[in-house]
Every structure is written in structure tokens, then in C-alpha cells.
Amino acid sequence: MGFSDENPLSLPRKVCVILEAAGISRQTMGEEWKMSVAEITETRQYLTFKLGNEVFATDVAKVREVLDLTNITEIPRTPDFMSGVINLRGSVVPVVDLRLCFEMTKTEKTRNTCIVVVEVILENEVTVIGALADSVEEVIDLEPEQIQPAPRIGTQIRTDFIKGMGKREAQFIMILDIDRVFSSDQLTAVRVPEPSRQLAEMAA
Numbered sequence: 001m002g003f004s005d006e007n008p009l010s011l012p013r014k015v016c017v018i019l020e021a022a023g024i025s026r027q028t029m030g031e032e033w034k035m036s037v038a039e040i041t042e043t044r045q046y047l048t049f050k051l052g053n054e055v056f057a058t059d060v061a062k063v064r065e066v067l068d069l070t071n072i073t074e075i076p077r078t079p080d081f082m083s084g085v086i087n088l089r090g091s092v093v094p095v096v097d098l099r100l101c102f103e104m105t106k107t108e109k110t111r112n113t114c115i116v117v118v119e120v121i122l123e124n125e126v127t128v129i130g131a132l133a134d135s136v137e138e139v140i141d142l143e144p145e146q147i148q149p150a151p152r153i154g155t156q157i158r159t160d161f162i163k164g165m166g167k168r169e170a171q172f173i174m175i176l177d178i179d180r181v182f183s184s185d186q187l188t189a190v191r192v193p194e195p196s197r198q199l200a201e202m203a204a
Contacts (some may be wrong), residue, residue, distance in 0.1 A: 029195050031045070043143050046166070047110035048173060049116060049133040056133075057166060057175045058118065064128060067115040067137050083107075083132060086115070093117065101181065102161075107132045120182040129182055140173075142166045147175065 044059035047066075072084040072095050081100035085092050095115060099107045107113060112135035119126050150162035161181045166173040 043141055045139055045141055046173075046175060047116070047125060047139055048137040049114075050135045050137060051102065051133060052104060055137065055171065055173045056175045057142075057176045058116075059175075060139060062118045062120070064117045064119055064176050067130070069109060069113045069115060069132075080106075086130060088117065088128075088130075091128070093128050093130050095132060096132065097183075098131045107134065109133070118178055118182075121179050121182055127182075140168060140174075142168065142175075149175075
């Protein structure tokens with residue numbers, strides 16, 4: 001299956017038209033897709049991971065480390081997608097369930113479940129956040145010509161979260177714009193600006 005200008009990708013999933021989810025016009029959204037892909041002008045490395053049967057990727061420059069699933073301390077009165085916090089060498093790091101962020105079912109913890117610790121920009125500051133993934137696959141290289149604009153239909157994920165669609169052999173990979181994922185109005189609640197001693201002790 002190849003890409004086309006009208007529909008870069010057709011996936012065998014429930015078709016969800018969500019162009020207006022972020023209050024952005026179709027024309028503007030289309031321009032942003034092209035700009036995101038246009039920014040990729042050199043070979044980059046991406047960490048790939050799975051949520052359900054879907055393969056996602058994020059720029060390795062955004063990844064601090066990958067952790068085996070550890071004890072996550074729940075925090076009262078937080079959104080459903082907020083799994084809790086962990087103690088990462090004395091620092092409190094919020095952990096979110098990416099599956100719930102993307103309107104999937106809640107992550108079922110298995111021996112392959114892991115926490116991808118990423119650095120994102122929130123309000124012009126670097127913030128460390130952990131993201132639950134069903135499994136981490138590998139680090140891959142993608143050339144600019146292997147990346148195409150995100151599809152306008154055919155994915156349940158908000159299209160403004162997708163930087164582009166990578167094609168590697170017969171596999172399609174959704175490349176996330178991780179800063180946008182965590183800077184959305186809904187997800188800014190995960191920020192822990194000043195980790196307190198009490199939280200650190202709870203997450204220990």
C-alpha cells in the first residue's frame with residue numbers, strides 16, 4: 001500500500017474524522033501537517049513502542065530513558081489518564097497512561113509494560129514525564145523521504161499529535177510530536193513544577 005496526495009495512508013481501523021477536535025480549520029491543519037514533515041530534513045533516530053497493535057515513535061532526542069514498570073503512586077483527584085508519580089533518583093516524575101490520552105482502553109500491566117521517560121517543553125520549560133507503553137520495540141533510523149504527512153482520516157489519534165507517518169518496509173509508524181501531546185490543555189495537568197518532599201517519600 002502506498003501513499004497518495006489525497007489520502008496518505010489508509011489504515012484498517014475505525015475511521016474517525018477528528019480534524020476539528022483542536023478547533024483548527026482543515027486548511028490550517030493541512031498546512032501544519034506539511035510544515036511538520038518539512039522540518040524533517042535529515043536522517044533521525046526514533047524510539048518505537050507499541051500501544052495495543054499500533055506502532056508509535058518519538059525522536060530519541062526527547063527520550064531520557066526507558067524503565068521497567070515500577071511502583072506508581074496514585075495521586076487523588078487527578079484525571080483518569082494520570083497514573084500517578086514515580087521516584088526517579090530522588091525526583092518526582094508524573095506518569096501518564098498514553099492509551100487513555102489517545103482514547104484507547106486503559107493499559108493492562110504485563111511483563112512488557114514499561115515507562116518511557118521523555119523531556120517535553122511545557123510553558124517554555126523542560127519537564128520530565130513518564131509515559132506508559134505496552135512495549136518498547138527498537139531504535140530505528142528514518143530518512144526524510146520515508147516520512148509522509150499524517151492521514152486526515154483513518155486514525156483515532158488527534159492528528160495534531162502526529163508529526164508524520166514513517167514507512168519502514170511494509171510497516172507504518174506514527175511519529176508523535178511529543179511536545180504537542182503533553183502541551184495540550186488536557187495534559188498540562190500532569191506537570192509537577194516543584195516536587196515536594198512528601199511526594200518524593202510517597203513515591204519512594
